[in-house]
Amino acid sequence: MAGTHDGENPFDVLKNIEFSEQDLKESEIQNQKPEVEELDLSFRKNAKLRVWLEKKKRKGKPVSVISGFDPEYEDLKELAKMLKIKLGVGGSASEDTIMIQGQSRDKIIEILLSLGYKDVKKAGG
Template identity: 55%
Template structure:
């Protein structure tokens, strides 16, 4: 069995340096695009969730706080629970059509993906 080669991501985001003059470069904070410049996709999924159905919104470009704010808006309007993970909004239940209408009223470009 071959050993897996470790990469930088396996170190948990740490960077080690023996250079005394080393300065940490901060990653650029991704700014949130205005709604008309956003292209979102509304997906239906039940994989890896014990058969539970969810609606997944992908493609959001912006800060984590703005993503959570949008997720909260969708959860309140649909009256269901949900969360954010890996820059995606996960809404419990199959609410794709309703979410597409809500997002379009907010000015987002939304595409319904899947069956």
């Protein structure tokens, strides 16, 4: 039979290995995703954010665009990073806009509201 040696199961060696609870806890700690740094969300009270879908100049692929951030907001890239991690997609941040790949408007609005942004609305239909 292909893949076996002398009729032995190659996984038989693993039967004798024992793992302690400490080994399992250390493994869990190593596999956790790193926490996103604490964001400066002081600009969120006055922000009037709009989230819309855009397909122009992207070969028909949708991008969720979030605009209305204060241009002086220094943590815009960190906020974009947090959104990308939570949504499991790519994206970018520039000036007062965040672009997130895909049709994630509803989920983006939900996340921004949970962060304390008050005026977050879907735009463009």
